[in-house]
Amino acid sequence: MPLLKIIEPTPKSKILIWHVTENLDELETISLTDRSQERVSKMKNQMARKAFLSVRHLLKIAGYKDEDVTYNENGKPFLSDGKNISISHSFEYAVVAINNEDSIGVDIEKKRDKIVRIAKKFIGVEKSFVDLEKDIEKLTRIWGAKESLFKIHPEGAIQFDTHLMISPFEMTDKQTKGRLHKNDFDETYDVFFEEFDGFCLVYVLNID
Numbered sequence: 236m237p238l239l240k241i242i243e244p245t246p247k248s249k250i251l252i253w254h255v256t257e258n259l260d261e262l263e264t265i266s267l268t269d270r271s272q273e274r275v276s277k278m279k280n281q282m283a284r285k286a287f288l289s290v291r292h293l294l295k296i297a298g299y300k301d302e303d304v305t306y307n308e309n310g311k312p313f314l315s316d317g318k319n320i321s322i323s324h325s326f327e328y329a330v331v332a333i334n335n336e337d338s339i340g341v342d343i344e345k346k347r348d349k350i351v352r353i354a355k356k357f358i359g360v361e362k363s364f365v366d367l368e369k370d371i372e373k374l375t376r377i378w379g380a381k382e383s384l385f386k387i388h389p390e391g392a393i394q395f396d397t398h399l400m401i402s403p404f405e406m407t408d409k410q411t412k413g414r415l416h417k418n419d420f421d422e423t424y425d426v427f428f429e430e431f432d433g434f435c436l437v438y439v440l441n442i443d
């Protein structure tokens with residue numbers, strides 16, 4: 236089944252996960268706007284095409300058409316009905332997160348050793364509870380949490396090491412807190428982790 240699962244963190248939010256197992260022909264059965272068609276046709280990487288189309292299949296399951304999604308100049312997606320949306324894809328997984336009233340951010344990452352190479356760029360206060368040289372699993376979670384928080388901010392231009400702060404957690408924990416503090420924008424969110432098939436899924440929202 237390509238729709239792997241739907242998580243409902245709150246009654247007004249859902250995370251839809253697609254496992255891309257189909258060939259391109261099967262995924263291309265979804266209807267696209269001219270703009271999306273043009274975007275897909277420019278993608279040289281077949282996996283990127285599949286991910287884009289899988290996201291449209293997830294949107295359909297959530298009750299939306301491709302034309303219901305628009306992007307601002309920074310690449311942040313918006314839904315025509317005003318609900319909040321966040322999108323992520325990595326290799327053979329695609330994820331759409333929707334929150335009816337509040338912000339939501341999502342990120343899916345394949346766990347890879349090379350995260351240690353960029354750790355210094357995105358780790359700030361978190362160095363108190365993570366080893367930058369060998370803690371691949373924790374670093375992947377923190378990176379995913381920061382990418383998710385980044386996707387919430389309306390304007391971008393976020394410094395990952397200083398504007399984004401993830402509270403300490405153990406790998407046995409399923410959640411923690413994340414703070415996005417840049418100028419007047421200062422919000423703290425609940426951060427959730429799920430691991431499967433060598434991937435780390437992170438989503439952030441307020442659950443109360």
Ligand SMILES: CC(C)(COP(=O)(O)OP(=O)(O)OC[C@H]1O[C@@H](n2cnc3c(N)ncnc32)[C@H](O)[C@@H]1OP(=O)(O)O)[C@@H](O)C(=O)NCCC(=O)NCCS
Binds near residue numbers: 287385
């Ligand atoms: C935009 C960014 C978050 C995308 O992350 P990624 O891991 O490359 O890719 P993902 O698959 O998780 O996310 C891609 C989706 O994010 C969404 N997105 C892109 N820009 C966005 C933005 N400014 N705000 C919110 N969402 C955004 C889009 O929906 C995109 O998918 P789509 O265009 O197919 O719809 C990332 O490339 C980025 O720019 N990060 C910030 C800068 C940075 O990396 N700093 C590093 C500090 S060490």
